[in-house]
Structure formats: structure tokens, C-alpha cells
């Protein structure tokens with residue numbers, strides 16, 4: 001039987017009323033604040049015409065607290081699958097114009113449906129979070145809904161990439177779904193995220209605070225370290241999602257999107273030979289090194305404003321996707337501290353989960369000394385770096401640029417910690433500790449008696465450096481595969497990557513390791 005005109009009209013009518021969300025007034029209120037609606041976000045994310053919506057006609061079933069007969073289009077969330085740069089991606093976008101984007105049972109079922117679909121079809125999940133949290137009228141059913149979503153976030157972790165955009169409020173338990181995903185992008189000015197808001201904090205602790213102080217994008221980017229990117233606008237957030245996806249495979253069984261250049265890249269970069277300052281004590285910016293190593297404009301820094309003493313991010317070398325973990329000599333002399341260890345180890349584990357080769361750039365004088373660090377648990381946090389590298393099977397290339405001292409060098413992936421190839425620049429210092437520290441311990445008596453203590457200390461330190469810290473000593477013991485000129489670094493990494501893309505490494509079966517947390 002052909003489809004009747006009435007049936008088509010009925011479908012059109014239902015579609016129109018479901019897609020209007022909370023209505024023109026509420027949409028206007030969002031626009032006045034410079035915010036987009038749930039559908040506008042998805043329209044901007046996906047290639048036009050490619051979005052297949054799931055659950056447009058979903059209805060809530062709650063009857064209490066005035067909910068009987070209330071129309072909540074789509075139950076306050078839009079879900080479905082679309083295409084970005086020709087690749088399928090699943091997404092949900094909470095609709096604040098409908099009941100404040102609050103999560104009830106049907107809303108949670110829609111999120112579960114799209115996440116299950118992403119798992120089965122092996123595609124990334126993008127979630128726009130804009131919600132007042134658990135729908136108060138649905139009580140524990142809403143709470144249970146969050147449980148179902150969190151459980152799926154964990155199930156999908158390491159299976160498909162999960163990216164959260166915080167586009168509006170994100171309070172209480174609602175913050176935990178983004179926190180369980182791989183990357184969080186927050187929009188400056190338009191969003192906030194906290195577990196307990198200012199009112200609760202004041203009521204319980206007496207402390208006065210503001211939403212900005214505890215939950216703004218800038219606070220989470222630079223102080224708490226909860227998020228990975230700050231966007232200046234809705235469009236900027238979408239652009240960051242698309243850029244991030246361009247480095248990621250669809251799932252843990254697929255290859256990252258390498259675009260390997262047909263020719264081998266064997267040229268030198270002479271400018272790199274001048275990149276280190278004359279004195280080993282003068283800082284330099286490791287991002288200048290990264291910029292010279294990667295294909296033009298291909299470096300995407302992750303967590304730029306948090307733990308600046310370590311730099312992490314994605315880039316391409318001769319078209320191959322890599323993750324960088326680099327000490328930053330400009331900040332705290334590149335020492336590893338608690339925050340840097342947390343930041344570095346999580347990024348390493350992401351790269352490993354999704355088959356992304358890792359390049360380590362080392363200039364590390366040690367773990368940061370200090371009472372706060374020791375009492376704060378630097379042992380357990382620093383151990384995360386060791387654990388993360390030790391458990392990682394993706395290709396790993398370590399470049400020792402300058403200092404590689406003690407346990408911190410092992411925590412930056414020495415050969416023993418699993419680096420497949422270790423290359424050192426000619427003036428690198430690879431040692432159990434810095435030369436000055438070593439002579440102070442070894443020659444304490446001599447130095448106390450010396451007429452020119454400083455001069456004698458320098459002399460002994462030079463001797464120690466020549467005997468123990470030279471890269472040729474490590475190369476002689478095969479701890480370093482080769483000593484290279486800085487100008488050769490890019491071509492050597494690109495060759496190494498090409499030979500390592502076929503790497504296969506298996507480990508004894510186990511449920512999972514027990515990373516120090």
C-alpha cells in the first residue's frame with residue numbers, strides 16, 4: 001500500500017514538533033547568551049545531511065511532580081550518528097531548552113543506545129553536555145540512569161575514543177560522565193563544572209566561593225587539570241573536536257589515520273643544531289623543538305595550561321600520527337612533579353590504547369625535590385609514569401636532548417623501560433644524577449679541605465661528566481642506540497617510525513595491571 005498523504009503529514013508534524021526543543025522563547029534565550037542549541041551543535045559538527053537521528057520520538061514515562069502529560073521533546077537529548085571528514089562518529093547533545101537538559105530514564109536510555117551502537121560499530125563518541133543533572137522529578141530512576149551511562153563510559157574506555165564538550169552547566173554527578181571520557185573541552189564563559197556548587201560548599205564548610213573560582217574553564221584547564229582544551233566559542237569547541245578526531249583511529253582495532261608520504265623524508269634540519277643554549281643551565285622552549293620535528297602546523301597540544309613542565313600532544317611526522325611527551329626546560333627546569341606525572345602517564349596510556357606511536361623528548365634533571373612533593377605522594381604519582389611506559393606496547397622512540405638523570409630518566413622511557421629506539425644528541429648527559437650533586441657526595445671530604453672549593457668542585461664535576469655522563473658511555477653499553485646530530489632528529493624519527501609501524505608485542509595474559517593511583 002502506498003504511503004498516504006495523511007501518514008506523511010503526520011510524520012512531518014511529529015518531526016517538526018520534536019525538533020523545536022523547548023520552543024522559540026527558550027531558544028532565543030540561549031542565543032542571547034551566545035549559546036547554541038543542541039541541534040545547532042550537531043549541525044556544525046557533522047557534514048550536512050549525514051546525521052541519522054536515533055530516538056527523535058522518544059517520550060518520558062514519568063507521572064509524578066507534574067510530569068503527567070508534559071511534552072519533553074526527545075527527552076532533552078538529541079542522539080545519533082553522522083559523518084565527519086568522511087568518517088562515521090556517534091554523538092549526543094543535551095538540550096537545555098527542554099527541562100534544563102536534565103537526565104531522566106528515557107534520556108539515559110537514549111545515551112545508552114548510542115553508546116552501545118558506538119561500541120558495536122567501533123566509532124568514536126562525542127558528547128555535548130548541557131544539563132542540570134539528574135531530573136529531580138524522576139528521583140532514583142534518574143540516578144540509576146547516570147549509573148548506566150557511567151558504566152558504559154568505562155566499558156567504552158580504550159575501545160573507542162570518547163570526547164566530552166562541556167557546553168553549559170555540568171553539576172554534581174553529571175561531571176563524572178565527562179571525567180570518564182578521554183578528552184574534555186570546555187567553552188570559556190559559557191560553561192561550568194563542579195561536584196558541589198558554591199551554595200553547598202558554603203552550607204557545609206562555611207567557605208564562600210563563586211562558580212568561577214571552582215568551576216570555570218580556565219580553572220579546570222590550569223589548576224585542577226580536569227580538562228584538556230579551552231574553547232573560546234561554540235564554533236571553536238566543534239573545531240577542536242574535529243581537529244582532535246583527525247589524529248585518532250575509529251577504535252582500538254583500527255590504525256590511527258596515518259597519511260604516509262610516499263617518499264622517505266631523509267633531509268636534515270641544520271637550524272636544529274643551534275637550538276640548545278651554550279650553557280646547560282639556560283632553559284630553552286621544547287615546543288620550538290617539536291615545531292621543527294612535525295609536519296607544518298600539525299602539533300596539537302593537549303592540556304597546554306596544566307603542569308607546563310611537561311608538554312604532551314599529537315602531531316604528524318612525515319604524515320605519521322605520533323604522541324609527544326616532552327620535558328619543558330622552561331618550566332621548573334623540566335623536573336617531573338606530581339601533576340606532570342599524572343598528565344604524562346594518562347596521555348601515554350591513551351596513545352597505547354589507540355595504537356599511537358610515542359616520541360619522548362628528554363631534558364630532565366630529576367623529580368622535583370620538596371616537602372610538598374614528598375608528602376603529596378610523588379612516589380606514587382611518579383610511579384605512574386614508570387607503570388605507563390612499562391605497560392605500553394606501541395612504538396616508542398626516545399630522544400635525549402640534554403639531561404637524562406636518575407629515576408626521572410627511566411620515567412621518561414629509557415631503553416630498559418621499553419623504548420624501541422633511543423637516540424642521544426652529542427652533548428647529552430645521561431647519568432644516575434647531576435655531576436655537581438655526584439661530586440658533593442663522592443668528594444665531600446676533599447671539597448671541605450680544598451682552598452678553592454668552587455673551582456675544585458667544577459673540576460671534579462667536569463671529570464665526572466666526561467667519565468660517566470657522556471652519551472658515548474651509554475652508547476657503548478647499548479643503552480643508547482646511536483648518537484645523532486640534532487639536525488638529523490626528524491629524519492631519524494621518521495625512519496624509525498616507518499620501521500616500527502609494524503611492531504607487534506604481546507604480554508602475558510592478565511585481567512589488568514594495578515597502576516599506582
Ligand SMILES: CCC(=O)SCCNC(=O)CCNC(=O)[C@H](O)C(C)(C)COP(=O)(O)OP(=O)(O)OC[C@H]1O[C@@H](n2cnc3c(N)ncnc32)[C@H](O)[C@@H]1OP(=O)(O)O
Nearest residue numbers: 099100102131132133134135136137146169171172173174
Ligand atoms: C547524579 C546526581 C545529580 O546529578 S545531582 C544534581 C541535580 N542537579 C542540580 O542540583 C542542579 C539543578 N539545577 C540548577 O541548579 C540550575 O537549573 C542550573 C543547572 C544551574 C541552570 O540554571 P539556570 O540557567 O538559571 O536555569 P533554570 O534553573 O531556570 O533551569 C531551566 C529549566 O530547567 C529545569 N531544570 C534544571 N535542572 C533540573 C533538574 N535537575 N531536574 C529537573 N529540571 C531541571 C528548571 O526547573 C527550569 O525549568 P523550567 O524552564 O522553569 O520549566
